[in-house]
Amino acid sequence: MNYTLHQLHIFLKIAELKSITKTSEALHLTQPAVSIQLKNFQNQFPIPLTEVVGRQLYVTDFGMEIAHAAEKILNEVHAINYKTLAYEGQLSGRLKLSVVSTGKYVMPYFLSDFMRQNEGVDLIMDVTNKSQVVESLELNEVDFALVSVLPKKLKVNKVSLMQNKLFFIASGGLEVKKNLSKRKLFEEHPLIYREHGSATRSAMESFLSKNKFSVRKKIELTSNEAVKQAVLSGLGCSIMPLIGIGNELKKKDLQIIPVKGLPINTVWNLIWLKSKKMSPTALAYLNFITKEKDRIINEKFSWTNIGSISKVVCELI
Incomplete structure (x- = not known):
């Protein structure tokens, strides 16, 4: 057998993510590069390491055994590198x-x-x-x-x-009617939420419940960056952390709309x-x-x- 540490690293990530696409993204490699390395690694074994059912990639039982062995080998390699640096007096x-x-x-x-x-x-x-x-x-x-x-x-x-400060954020192009009550503000504009399990969503829902604000339409997205892009596009408004939108506020692509009880400070x-x-x-x-x-x-x-x-x-x- 003539496999490389690079191949072991790629196969271990494939075993973890069960996807060529996700592995390529995680390792910053192209999909063809990952596929070629997987094929070259697989060819060194008489038993399949992976199989594809439909469009889903699965790692076989034998493949999982190889993945565990690969992890041990890579950990030992890291240990050698760290011990070398420690011997030289460097934190490692x-x-x-x-x-x-x-x-x-x-x-x-x-x-x-x-x-x-x-x-x-x-x-x-x-x-x-x-x-x-x-x-x-x-x-x-x-x-x-x-x-x-x-x-x-x-x-x-x-x-x-x-501190983490959460404000009510809208697109810079949204014109808010004068004298519009905050209750109407939430009712007239779709509200963009993070997914369940997000601390931002929990804080947002707690604020809405405490103030008895009703929401006309909810949109759920699975990352803060996705929420920001949705608000920028005018898809809706959201309660968002200030920290991730500084440049957009400076350029006035986004705006903070004052709402009593905000910002939420964590x-x-x-x-x-x-x-x-x-x-x-x-x-x-x-x-x-x-x-x-x-x-x-x-x-x-x-x-x-x-x-x-x-x-x-x-x-x-």
């Missing part, structure tokens, strides 16, 4: 995080300096909804998670990073299990974020302060 290892989808506008800024300072550290960051983030933390699959609502069923430690927290035995890499990052978070917030996010928003966009609130 993997830093694994799971981040709620709106947190993708925040978390990279709290990582970039640390990653530049520690070239021997590999970063794995999964961006998904709150339910999946909490699950990955509960299963001990990650070192840290970024959430705006603390999980009730888990015993966690936390570092509070910064806090992004970096959390980890109290029972977690942290790696040297995770401990180093925790030390970094504790010392540097205030500097990062002041340098990168001062524009999100209520007093600064009017300087970014005229007559936002």
Whole structure:
């Protein structure tokens, strides 16, 4: 047999995602490149590793055994690399995080300096909804998670990073009738929701219920970016985090419509299990974020302060 580490890496990802398309996207490769590597890898075994039923790709029982072996091999390779770097006096290892989808506008800024300072550290960051983030933390699959609502069923430690402010957002081209009541505002315009399991959706539904606002038409989308594009197009309005729409507000492609009771203020927290035995890499990052978070917030996010928003966009609130 003459398979490569590259082929092992690709097949392990195929076994995880059960899709050539998703694997190519995850590894930033073309679909033909992934298919060719899978074929070359498969040809080295007398027993099929995968099968296609209809349009769905399945990994055979034998294929799953090979995937488990591939994972062990790749972990050993990573261990060799990390031990080499550690012997040279460099911090090395993997830093694994799971981040709620709106947190993708925040978390990279709290990582970039640390990653530049520690070239021997590999970063794995999964961006998904709150339910999946909490699950990955509960299963001990990650070192840290970024959430705006603390999980009730888990015993966690936390570092509070910064505020998450949610406003009522509409397309910049939407003309709101003068003297229109806020109740009518919600009734006259379709409201765009995130999917179930999203913390943004939970906060939005809580606000609507508390104020007894009825919604004429609901639209559900599965990412914050999709919601933003839908609002930009004029498809509807939404209650959205300020952090992801700064450029659109500045260009007046989006607008904040003042509504009593908004913004909804929550806090992004970096959390980890109290029972977690942290790696040297995770401990180093925790030390970094504790010392540097205030500097990062002041340098990168001062524009999100209520007093600064009017300087970014005229007559936002």
